[in-house]
Amino acid sequence: xxxxxxxxxxxxxxxxxxxxxxxxxxxxxxxxxxxxxxxxxxxxxxxxxxxxxxxxxxxxxxxxxxxxxxxxxxxxxxxxxxxxxxxxxxxxxxxxxxxxxxxxxxxxxxxxxxxxxxxxxxxxxxxxxxxxxxxxxxxxxxxxxxxxxxxxxxxxxxxxxxxxxxxxxxxxxxxxxxxxxxxxxxxxxxxxxxxxxxxxxxxxxxxxxxxxxxxxxxxxxxxxxxxxxxxxxxxxxxxxxxxxxxxxxxxxxxxxxxxxxxxxxxxxxxxxxxxxxxxxxxxxxxxxxxxxxxxxxxxxxxxxxxxxxxxxxxxxxxxxxxxxxxxxxxxxxxxxxxxxxxxxxxxxxxxxxxxxxxxxxxxxxxxxxxxxxxxxxxxxxxxxxxxxxxxxxxxxxxxxxxxxxxxxxxxxxxxxxxxxxxxxxxxxxxxxxxxxxxxxxxxxxxxxxxxxxxxxxxxxxxxxxxxxxxxxxxxxxxxxxxxxxxxxxxxxxxxxxxxxxxxxxxxxxxxxxxxxxxxxxxxxxxxxxxxxxxxxxxxxxxxxxxxxxxxxxxxxxxxxxxxxxxxxxxxxxxxxxxxxxxxxxxxxxxxxxxxxxxxxxxxxxxxxxxxxxxxxxxxxxxxxxxxxxxxxxxxxxxxxxxxxxxxxxxxxxxxxxxxxxxxxxxxxxxxxxxxxxxxxxxxxxxxxxxxxxxxxxxxxxxxxxxxxxxxxxxxx
Numbered sequence: 001x002x003x004x005x006x007x008x009x010x011x012x013x014x015x016x017x018x019x020x021x022x023x024x025x026x027x028x029x030x031x032x033x034x035x036x037x038x039x040x041x042x043x044x045x046x047x048x049x050x051x052x053x054x055x056x057x058x059x060x061x062x063x064x065x066x067x068x069x070x071x072x073x074x075x076x077x078x079x080x081x082x083x084x085x086x087x088x089x090x091x092x093x094x095x096x097x098x099x100x101x102x103x104x105x106x107x108x109x110x111x112x113x114x115x116x117x118x119x120x121x122x123x124x125x126x127x128x129x130x131x132x133x134x135x136x137x138x139x140x141x142x143x144x145x146x147x148x149x150x151x152x153x154x155x156x157x158x159x160x161x162x163x164x165x166x167x168x169x170x171x172x173x174x175x176x177x178x179x180x181x182x183x184x185x186x187x188x189x190x191x192x193x194x195x196x197x198x199x200x201x202x203x204x205x206x207x208x209x210x211x212x213x214x215x216x217x218x219x220x221x222x223x224x225x226x227x228x229x230x231x232x233x234x235x236x237x238x239x240x241x242x243x244x245x246x247x248x249x250x251x252x253x254x255x256x257x258x259x260x261x262x263x264x265x266x267x268x269x270x271x272x273x274x275x276x277x278x279x280x281x282x283x284x285x286x287x288x289x290x291x292x293x294x295x296x297x298x299x300x301x302x303x304x305x306x307x308x309x310x311x312x313x314x315x316x317x318x319x320x321x322x323x324x325x326x327x328x329x330x331x332x333x334x335x336x337x338x339x340x341x342x343x344x345x346x347x348x349x350x351x352x353x354x355x356x357x358x359x360x361x362x363x364x365x366x367x368x369x370x371x372x373x374x375x376x377x378x379x380x381x382x383x384x385x386x387x388x389x390x391x392x393x394x395x396x397x398x399x400x401x402x403x404x405x406x407x408x409x410x411x412x413x414x415x416x417x418x419x420x421x422x423x424x425x426x427x428x429x430x431x432x433x434x435x436x437x438x439x440x441x442x443x444x445x446x447x448x449x450x451x452x453x454x455x456x457x458x459x460x461x462x463x464x465x466x467x468x469x470x471x472x473x474x475x476x477x478x479x480x481x482x483x484x485x486x487x488x489x490x491x492x493x494x495x496x497x498x499x500x501x502x503x504x505x506x507x508x509x510x511x512x513x514x515x516x517x518x519x520x521x522x523x524x525x526x527x528x529x530x531x532x533x534x535x536x537x538x539x540x541x542x543x544x545x546x547x548x549x550x551x552x553x554x555x556x557x558x559x560x561x562x563x564x565x566x567x568x569x570x571x572x573x574x575x576x577x578x579x580x581x582x583x584x585x586x587x588x589x590x591x592x593x594x595x596x597x598x599x600x601x602x603x604x605x606x607x608x609x610x611x612x613x614x615x616x617x618x619x620x621x622x623x624x625x626x627x628x629x630x631x632x633x634x635x636x637x638x639x640x641x642x643x644x645x646x647x648x649x650x651x652x653x654x655x656x657x658x659x660x661x662x663x664x665x666x667x668x669x670x671x672x673x674x675x676x677x678x679x680x681x682x683x684x685x686x687x688x689x690x691x692x693x694x695x696x697x698x699x700x701x702x703x704x705x706x707x708x709x710x711x712x713x714x715x716x
Contacts, residue, residue, distance in 0.1 A: 027069040029091070031100040033059050033079050042103065044238045045081035050088070054351065061240055079103060116211040116231040118436065118446065119186070119220060120392055120400055128436070128446045128469045130478060130522050130535055132212040132572075136235065139204050141614065141627045142665050143248065143677045143706055145256050145277065147182075147202040151230070153629045153663065155212065156608040157570070157588030160199070161694045166294060166326075167193045168200075169693070173214070173590040174566040174604045175227025178545075179486060183221075183231040187342065191364025191382045192491075198364065201322050201338060203300045205246075205258045206273045208235040214570070215537050216482040216518035222406075222430050222452050222463070226484030226516050226541075234304060237262035237269040242712030250679070250704030253280040267309065273302040281327065282699060288691025295327040316344045331371030339363045352394040360386040379415040384408055398438040405431040416495040424490045426456030444469040452485060459487040459513045476524045484516035488545055492558045504555030505547060512560050516541040531574045539566040563595045584612040603656060603694045607634035623669040630662040636694075656694040659686055673713030677706040 033045040041063025048056035049069070057065040069075060069091075077099065080086045084103035091099070113121045117129035124133060134154050144150035148160035148168065163169040170177040177196030182189055189197045214228045221229055241263040248256040258275035278297040285291060301321045308314050322338040344358035366380035390404035406429070413423035434448035446467040453460045467480040488511035495507040522535035543560040550557040568591060574584040587609045609632045616625035635658040662683035668676045681702045688695040 027072060028066065029069060029077070029097070029099050030064065030066040031098045032063045033065065033081065033101045033103060034063060035084070036102050036104040039102075042081045042084075045079060045084075045101075045103070047101075048078050048080070050076040050078050112209065114211050115186070115233075116183075116229055117213055118400075118434065119390065119402060119404075120436075125476070125526060126444075128444045128467050128478065129213055129480070130520075130524070130533065132214075134210040134212070136208055139207060139210075140675075141616075141625050141667055142629060142663070143667065143679050143704075144204055145248070147199050147204065147230075147232075150204065150210075151212075152610075152631060154586075154610065154612070156586045156610045156631070157214075157568070157590060159605065159608075159633065159694065161603075162290065162697065163194050163693055166290060168196060169194060170196055170199075171604055172227055173568050173588060174539075174564075174592045178224060178489070179227035181221055181225040181229045183229065185234050186231060187358075187360050188224075188362075188384070188386070189364075190340075190362035190384045191336075191338065191366075191380075192489075193366075198322075198324070198336060198338070200298055200324055201300070202232060203273070203275055203302070204232075205275050205300075206235050206260060206271065206302065208233045214535075215480075215520050216465075216484040216516065216539070220432060220434065220448065220450065220465075222432075222450060222485065224486055226486055226514070226518070226539075235271070236306070237264045237271045237304075239712055240264055242710060244708065244710050246706065246708040248677070248704055248706035250681075251702035252282050252699075253278070254704065255279070256706075267307060269306045271302075271304045273300070275300045282697075284691055284697065284699065287689070289693060290691060293697055297325050299323040312348045314346045316342075316346075318342045325369070333369040333371070335367045335369050335376065337365045337367075354392045356388075356390040358386075358388045360384070360388070362386075381411075381413040383411040400434075400436040402434040402436075403432070405429070410490070412490045414491065414495070416491065416497045418496045419494070424456060424494055426454060426490060428455070428487075429453045442471045452487070454487040456490060457487045457493065457511070457513070461485040461487075461513060461515070474525055474527045476526070478520075478522045478524070480518075480520050482518045484514075484518055484539070484541075486514040486545070488513065488558070492545060495558075504553070506550070506553055506555055506557040508558045511545060511558060512543045514541065514543050514545050514560070529576050529578075531572075533570075533572045535570040537566075537568055537570075541566065561594075565591075565593045565595065567591045580616045582612070582614040582616075584610075586610045603636060603638045605633045605636045605656070608632065618669070621671060625665075625667045627665045627667075628662065629665075630660060632658075632660045634658050638694075654692070656692055657688070659688070659696065660684070661686060661696060661698070673710035675708040675710075677704075677708070679704040679706070 033042045034040060035042060043059055043061055043063060045059045046056060047065050047067055055067065055069065057067040059065045075091045077089045077091060078086055079101040081103055087101055087103055089099055089101065112124045112133050114124050114127055114131050114133060115121055117127050117131050124131060132155065134150065138154065139150060142150065142153055151158050152160060157173040159171050161169050170180060172180050182197055182202065189201065191198055211231045211233065212228065216226050244260040246258045256275065256277045260271065260273050262271035263269065276299050279295060281295040282293040283291065284293065303319045305317045306314065318341060320340040324336040326334045328334060340362045342358060342360040344356065346354065346356045348354045363381065363383045365378055367376050367378040369376045386406060386408040388404065388406045390402065392400060392402045394400050408428045409425065410428060411423065411425040417423060430450060430452045432448060432450035434446065437445040448465045450463045452463070463483045463485050465480065465482040467478065469476060469478045491507065492511060493507050493509045495505065497505040517540040518537065520535065520537040522533060524533040541564040544564050545558060546561040547556045548559050548561060569589045571587045576582040590604050590606055592604050611630045612627065614625060614627045617623060635655060637653045637655050664680040664683050666678045670676055681704070682698050682700060685701045687698060687700050691697065
C-alpha cells in the first residue's frame with residue numbers, strides 16, 4: 001500500500017517523464033556554413049527543412065547555426081546563401097549532432113533571387129520572364145560611377161547620348177526614356193528632362209544588383225514601362241557593423257568620393273551612404289554639334305533604417321537628398337535637387353500569405369543660378385505622393401496570386417506652363433492582379449491584368465498579359481503576349497516651351513494614349529558553367545506620342561504620330577570556369593519601321609554588341625580581377641529637318657557613324673578590406689571626326705585610379 005509520500009513521488013516522476021517526452025523526441029543539429037572558394041564563414045546563410053519550411057535557422061556572426069527538429073523522422077536540410085548554389089543534406093532517423101555545409105559559388109548566377117518580373121522572389125533560372133541581372137560584383141569589377149556607363153558596358157542595344165543643351169537621352173532598341181521605367185527598390189522617380197529621368201540620381205555605391213527586363217512589363221508597372229524596366233535593388237546591412245570609404249580620380253579632374261556606415265543588431269539595421277562627384281569642363285574642339293562639355297558636381301545622401309520587431313514583420317524607412325550643378329558659364333549654372341522619403345511595412349501571416357503597404361514621397365526641383373546677382377530661382381518642381389498595397393497568397397505550395405494597387409498625386413510646376421498658376425496636378429490610380437500557375441515542375445503559366453486611370457488626361461486602360469515557360473531538360477522555353485499602355489504626361493499636354501528663340505514646342509491636351517501589342521519568344525540553355533539565350537520580339541505601337549512640325553503654329557507640337565513596328569533579336573552567351581576565366585558575348589538587332597510615311601528620327605542603331613572578358617584569382621591575402629569590356633555599335637541614318645525655322649524645305653538624312661569603345665579595369669584586393677582599381681577607358685583611343693548627339697563624347701584614352709576601404713573587414 002502506497003503512502004502519501006509514495007503517491008507524491010510517483011506523481012512527480014510521471015509529470016517529469018511526460019514533460020520530458022517532447023525534449024527527448026527533439027533532435028538538435030548544428031554546424032557551420034562556409035564558402036568553397038576561400039573557406040570563409042558565411043554570415044546570414046539559411047538552413048531550412050525541405051519537408052517543413054517553417055523549420056529553419058540562420059547563421060550568426062561566426063557562420064554557425066543551430067536547428068531543432070521535432071522528432072526522429074527523415075529530413076532534408078537545405079543550406080542557401082545569395083551568390084551560392086543551394087546544397088542539400090539528408091538526415092536519417094538517428095542522425096544528429098554536427099552537420100557542416102560548404103557552398104559552391106553560383107558560377108553563372110542562376111541561383112540569384114530576382115523580384116522585378118513577378119514582384120515576388122524567384123530564382124533567376126525559374127523566372128517566367130527573361131531577366132538580365134548585374135550584380136554588385138559586376139559593378140565593382142568595372143568600377144562604374146553612373147548607370148549609363150554600366151548599362152552600356154553590359155547591355156547591347158542601349159545608348160545614352162546628348163540631346164538639346166547636353167541633356168542625357170536614352171534609346172533602348174527603339175524605345176526612349178519616356179518608355180523605359182527606372183525604379184529603385186520597385187519605386188518610381190519624380191522629375192524628367194526631355195522625357196528622361198535624371199540618371200545621375202541613380203547612385204551605384206549601395207546597389208546589391210540591377211534587374212533588367214526588356215519589352216512590355218506594363219501589366220505590373222503600367223505607364224512608362226512599355227519598352228522595359230530597370231530596377232536597382234538596394235543592399236541590406238548584413239554585417240554587425242561596417243565602414244566603407246572609397247575614392248576615384250581620373251582624367252579631366254573627374255573625382256568621386258563616397259562613404260558608407262552600416263550596422264545590424266538583429267532587430268535593427270541602419271545604413272547611411274554619402275557620395276560626391278565632380279568633373280571639370282571638357283573642350284572637344286570646334287568640329288561638332290556641341291564643342292564643350294559642361295563642368296558638373298553632385299552630392300548624394302541616402303539612409304535606410306530597417307526594424308524587425310518580430311520574425312513575421314519588417315518595417316523599412318528611407319530618406320534621401322540629391323544635388324547636382326552644371327556650370328554652363330563662368331557665372332551661370334543649372335541646379336537640380338531631389339528630396340525623397342518612404343515608409344514600407346511587410347507582414348507574413350504565414351508561409352502562404354504576405355501583405356506589403358508603403359508610402360513614397362519624391363520631389364525633384366530645378367533652378368537657375370545667377371552667379372552675379374547670387375540668385376537661385378526655382379522654375380520646375382515635380383512632387384509625387386504614392387500609396388501602395390500588395391498582397392500575395394500561395395495555393396498548394398506552388399501557385400501564387402498577387403493583387404495590388406497604387407494611388408498617386410502627381411504635381412508639376414514648370415516655367416513651360418502658361419496658365420495663371422503655372423502648375424498642373426493629376427491623380428492616377430491602378431489595380432492589378434497576377435496569377436502564377438505551376439501545374440507541373442516543368443510548366444509555368446503567368447497571367448495578369450492591370451487597370452490604370454489618369455484624371456487629367458481622362459485616360460483609362462486595361463492591360464492584360466499572358467506568359468508561358470516550359471522546361472525541357474537544360475532548356476527553358478518562354479513566350480509572352482502583353483498590351484502596353486502610356487498616358488500623355490502633364491508636360492506633353494500643356495507645355496509651351498521656347499527652344500532658344502529658334503522655334504516653339506507646344507503641348508496638346510487632345511493627345512491620345514499610346515498603346516502597343518507586344519509578342520516575345522525566347523529559348524535559354526543552362527548547363528554547368530554555360531548559359532545561352534536567344535530572344536525575339538515584335539511590338540506594334542499605335543498612337544505613339546512624339547513631336548511634329550505644325551505650320552499653323554509655326555513650331556513643333558506634341559502629337560500622336562504614325563504607327564510604328566519594332567522588332568528585334570537578342571542573343572546572349574556566357575561561360576565561367578573554376579580557373580577564374582569568364583566570358584560574355586551579347587548581341588542585339590533592332591528593326592524599326594514607321595508606317596504611313598512618318599519620319600523616323602529616333603536614331604536607333606540596328607546592330608550592337610558587347611563583349612566582356614574577365615580573369616580573377618584569390619589567395620589568402622591577395623586577389624585580383626582583370627576585366628576587358630568592349631561595345632560595338634553599327635552606323636545608322638535618321639531624318640532631320642533642313643531648317644527648323646522653315647521645315648517646308650523638307651528633311652535630309654544624317655548618318656551617325658559606327659564606333660567601338662573598349663575599357664580595361666584591373667581590381668586588386670591587396671589586404672583584408674583594401675581594394676585598388678585602375679581603369680583605362682577608350683583603350684583604342686577612338687575619337688569621332690564630328691561630335692553628333694549620338695556619338696560618344698570622348699577625347700580619347702583616359703586613365704582613372706580608385707581605392708576602397710572596408711574598415712569592418714580589418715578586424716575579421
